[in-house]
Amino acid sequence: MKISDLSELAVRNLRESVLRNSLTTVGISVGVASLVAMLSLGTGLQQMFTRRLEKSGLFNTIVVSSRREMRGMRRDNEQNGVNPAESRVLDESARQEMEKLANVVEAYPDIRFQTELRFQDKPHLTMVSALPQSAKSNDAFDGMQGNFFSSDTAPEAILQKSFAEELLGKTPPLGAPEPNVADLAKPLLGKELTMVYPQRESAVQPLLRPSDPGSNQNLAGASYSVISREQKLKIVGVSDLDPESMRGPMRGKLFIPLKLAESLHVMQQADLRDISHAGDEPVYGSISVRVKDPSQVKGVEDAIKSMGFSTFSILDASRSMQQVFKVLFAFLGIFGSLALTVASIGIVNTLVMAILERRREIGIMKAIGASDADVKKLFFAEAGAMGVLGGVVGVVFGWAIGQVINFGTNIYLKRQSIPPEHFWAVPWWLAVFAIIFALIVSLVSGLYPASRAARLDPVQALRYE
């Protein structure tokens, strides 16, 4: 029989005992719905975590340091590549080179220094860190009071919560509840701070005489002086960021715009180490390279390594997290499939009942020329039709359950003043997979009834009233 005839006859037969067949179909759709609900919860959670992680900038950032950086005593420095002393200096031209690599969004120097700040004539020592404008979208600043820097060169500052407490003299005793950021921000926003910092200034004249015999020509520009300078900063924001959090440039208590920091030529640790470095070009302790997507981290990292620098990323952490999600996914899938298994028993039952009921009909069909295969296919088609129908209804049903739960949870989150989350996702592949899975399950369930119907003896079937 042709497929079109098969499906037509199958649908007709299903309509004949509407109640029983629709109950069976509802069974399948409940099974599919539970499967879809479980897997879409898994997918949604994974997407939510991925989104969060991307926002945190942890997984798409590579921290580049010079191989000359010996403090970490990294193994690969000793084992691979050139001798650190002969390796490349992490300077502005290296930064520009990295920024030109494929898939790199930006490469910015990590400028961080400890210095003194004066607020209302009282000195405070703290760690200052420079931030690029792109950090604005980082979730680290989600709970910030006030605004982000108005421009990349503005003389503005964002305070970390604990530093704000210090400025106001409100540091809570250990174990006491943390004061509200909004309360801290109110008296501080718009106020002025004075930053005192050491500026590196290249010497106008080289201290070494080039004519001096035995002197190294390369050292000609490697002389500078350090001058104390002051810079006024306006407080524009107070962040509730945890200073202990592992966020590269965000490990600081006071943040200033990156370009402003660069223009100040603050004396850096690398300046001391690379004293032999010639010229006025800035040298950086480390550079953060942001790539478009965490999946591209590996390639970019390799490219930077081949330039002769050391790199660090937490890609490995994200890999093991994906492993966790795979296990979670499998578990949710197994639980979701349980209901579908129960539903498949329903299909077997319905079709076996249908054989008993339609025994005579099968006999007639055989008498007028239906082959075993025709009868088998007809029962298969009926099972398949119930499967597909149940699958489609189940996907819609599962999606609806997800929407309701998402809605309900977000009401709860709102009450707890946590921003709403979208943790329920039914991607198209999940919908297609669920329908195909329902079809396969129902066809497998149809195997036994179909072959039983096909084997029916026509003479006995015709005698049956």
Place this chain on the structure above:
Amino acid sequence: MTTAPTISAARETIAIRSDNLCRHYRMGENVIRAVDGISVEVHSGEFVALLGSSGSGKSSMLNLIAGLDRPTAGSVVVQERDLAKLSREELAKYRLHVVGMVFQSFNLIPSMTIAENVELPLRFAEVERSRREALAMDALGRVGLRGRIHHRPTELSGGEQQRAALARALINRPQLLLADEPTGNLDSHTGIEIMDLIREFNQQMGMTVVMVTHERALAERYAERMISLADGKLIDDRPNTALAARTLEAQL
């Protein structure tokens, strides 16, 4: 009649030949010999009645000829096909293309309309929908049911249902029409209408007809040859002289 020579030429060939045909059933300890060593030959275009009381084995014989059942021993050869040697698949094809069947209880599928019932064998034969509809209309026209095609079997009288069953039986143009008590559930007037149709198929289309009946009068009125069975054995096989005399009378 211009077709007379071809039909008589066809009569030379043998449509059905059974040779020591046996069908035994095992019922607990007993063996029931439903068909017990029957050897007959039926020529192409013949109208044969299988007579006998209930349990005589006439229906079992018909089922063997129809390819619905397989012989326990002996052979049945229809249109040069040894049915015992056909596979299940080939037997289904044989039933589809060579045989048309009508039954006492009509055996229409209740969930389908008359037109769909008649078309059903064409679906198994994978005939195009448009051609299927045309053939069904043609067959239904032949049995005078064109007005009832969208009705369901239960909405029709017994006579109409049997006409529909006849239309279904001849839709694939079979060479053999097998009828199992075709008038058993009908009143005598309607029964005659059905029998006239069957005779029409036999005479105009040259179909070989084997009809199972327990009504001797019906057989005498329509069949050219009457084969009587009892306890699975052939007890009598003779031409219907009364019919031959009447036909001769009519021709003169």
